[in-house]
Amino acid sequence: MQPREDFLLKAYELGIIKFGNFILKSGIESPFYVDLRPLSSSPQLLKTLANHLLNLVENSPYELICGVPYAALPMGTTMSLASGSPLIIKRKENKGYGTKRMVEGIFQSGQNCLLVEDVITSGQSLLETIAEVEKEGLIVTDIVVVLDREQGGIQRLKEKGYTVHTLFTINEVIELLHRFHRLDDGEVMRIKNFLENPPAPPQKKRLALDKKKIQHPVAKMLVEIALKKQSNLIVSADVISSAELLNLARKTGDKIVAMKLHIDILRDFSMELIEELKQISKEKDFLLFEDRKYADIGNTQELQFKEGIYRTAAWADMITSHLIAGEESLKVFDNVGVVGIVEMSSKGALTDEYYVGKALNAANNAPNVMGVVAQRKVSDHLLLFTPGVNFSSSGDSKGQQYNTPAKVFSEYHTDFIIVGRGIYQSAEPAEAAEKYRALGWEAYLDSLKD
Numbered sequence: 001m002q003p004r005e006d007f008l009l010k011a012y013e014l015g016i017i018k019f020g021n022f023i024l025k026s027g028i029e030s031p032f033y034v035d036l037r038p039l040s041s042s043p044q045l046l047k048t049l050a051n052h053l054l055n056l057v058e059n060s061p062y063e064l065i066c067g068v069p070y071a072a073l074p075m076g077t078t079m080s081l082a083s084g085s086p087l088i089i090k091r092k093e094n095k096g097y098g099t100k101r102m103v104e105g106i107f108q109s110g111q112n113c114l115l116v117e118d119v120i121t122s123g124q125s126l127l128e129t130i131a132e133v134e135k136e137g138l139i140v141t142d143i144v145v146v147l148d149r150e151q152g153g154i155q156r157l158k159e160k161g162y163t164v165h166t167l168f169t170i171n172e173v174i175e176l177l178h179r180f181h182r183l184d185d186g187e188v189m190r191i192k193n194f195l196e197n198p199p200a201p202p203q204k205k206r207l208a209l210d211k212k213k214i215q216h217p218v219a220k221m222l223v224e225i226a227l228k229k230q231s232n233l234i235v236s237a238d239v240i241s242s243a244e245l246l247n248l249a250r251k252t253g254d255k256i257v258a259m260k261l262h263i264d265i266l267r268d269f270s271m272e273l274i275e276e277l278k279q280i281s282k283e284k285d286f287l288l289f290e291d292r293k294y295a296d297i298g299n300t301q302e303l304q305f306k307e308g309i310y311r312t313a314a315w316a317d318m319i320t321s322h323l324i325a326g327e328e329s330l331k332v333f334d335n336v337g338v339v340g341i342v343e344m345s346s347k348g349a350l351t352d353e354y355y356v357g358k359a360l361n362a363a364n365n366a367p368n369v370m371g372v373v374a375q376r377k378v379s380d381h382l383l384l385f386t387p388g389v390n391f392s393s394s395g396d397s398k399g400q401q402y403n404t405p406a407k408v409f410s411e412y413h414t415d416f417i418i419v420g421r422g423i424y425q426s427a428e429p430a431e432a433a434e435k436y437r438a439l440g441w442e443a444y445l446d447s448l449k450d
């Protein structure tokens with residue numbers, strides 16, 4: 001018996017592959033289930049596996065090793081111990097607790113990092129990990145995988161130019177287990193049939209917005225409007241006169257879920273304007289969102305929110321607030337949905353990884369926070385708002401940086417796009433809003449397919 005075969009049979013005895021009926025994460029019913037985590041319970045087998053994996057990559061140019069969490073972490077560690085190549089750790093997600101970066105360890109930009117993965121299916125999670133590792137300035141050329149489920153993942157990675165080394169394919173595992181009498185003919189037939197004709201995953205009936213564990217009443221209202229209007233669009237009405245503002249509200253009101261305001265840039269603010277705006281927002285069913293970006297101690301924020309000439313507390317459904325003053329200072333925003341600023345769109349923004357983690361922590365702890373502004377997916381239960389969206393421009397001369405709706409929905413998994421100049425500076429704001437609504441919604445639906 002070859003050493004690889006011996007390893008596989010021993011690993012099988014540990015329970016790394018089970019046969020029967022299993023519902024996978026995708027909703028597909030599978031006749032087998034693979035879980036390599038029990039390997040850590042046998043240090044000897046883990047060592048043997050690490051040596052097999054190291055043999056596969058002996059001619060690869062890596063300087064660092066990174067195991068994709070969690071199952072491949074012990075594998076990467078064991079490979080690091082056996083080879084002497086340093087290990088780096090990629091966090092599974094930035095949950096906002098603590099302050100850590102996405103990749104931990106000592107490394108320099110430009111170093112080549114070998115990724116280690118336990119099982120590859122569609123390749124999606126590996127692609128996401130690669131993107132994060134590359135974002136740190138590391139170079140990924142080679143990936144080593146213990147088991148390929150032969151569902152297109154390897155192909156996807158190869159198309160993107162990565163070299164993938166696999167220890168076993170699922171067909172090979174089935175054949176080996178059959179040859180060594182761990183599987184009978186009937187089971188092999190059933191599994192091969194499944195592998196050759198993989199069933200389509202059940203249709204996702206619910207939208208991502210629906211699935212978020214949304215608690216805040218204003219967030220619920222916003223999502224209801226979004227689903228009704230099939231729109232993820234918030235228009236940023238950065239105009240300086242009441243007439244322009246009301247005109248924009250009338251023209252775009254049907255297409256949007258909320259109108260975002262900087263009420264203090266108006267030259268002719270009045271409470272009458274607010275009354276008219278409220279009337280239009282009721283008729284056309286959108287929320288009023290004051291982008292005030294509070295950033296002070298609670299007492300001052302309360303005065304700014306409730307007093308002064310704008311009396312924001314009296315009319316805004318939603319407001320933005322920086323989180324820099326800490327969660328206690330957010331308590332003063334009652335009867336309104338707070339959108340916390342976690343990360344800004346402008347070039348050179350100081351909202352780095354460290355800040356994002358701390359800000360998210362504060363946002364998660366404040367019950368009146370309904371969502372956050374960021375340029376990436378940050379949370380499963382807070383709504384994500386992304387400004388800096390424009391079809392036709394890549395930025396302005398004052399630091400703004402733009403992305404297309406397709407990019408922010410597919411890469412950041414945003415919930416709502418915020419568009420200012422792309423709409424209000426257009427010759428036909430109503431048409432522009434419809435374009436951002438329709439193409440934005442399409443990009444959003446597309447992003448749910450992965």
Ligand code: 5BU
Pocket residue numbers: 236238262291341343344345346373387388389390400418419420421422
């Ligand atoms: P634009 O015209 O689409 O660039 O307007 C973007 C709006 O979003 C504008 O009102 C900004 O104040 C707001 N904004 C932003 O652009 N980037 C950020 O990170 C935050 C807010 Br927070």
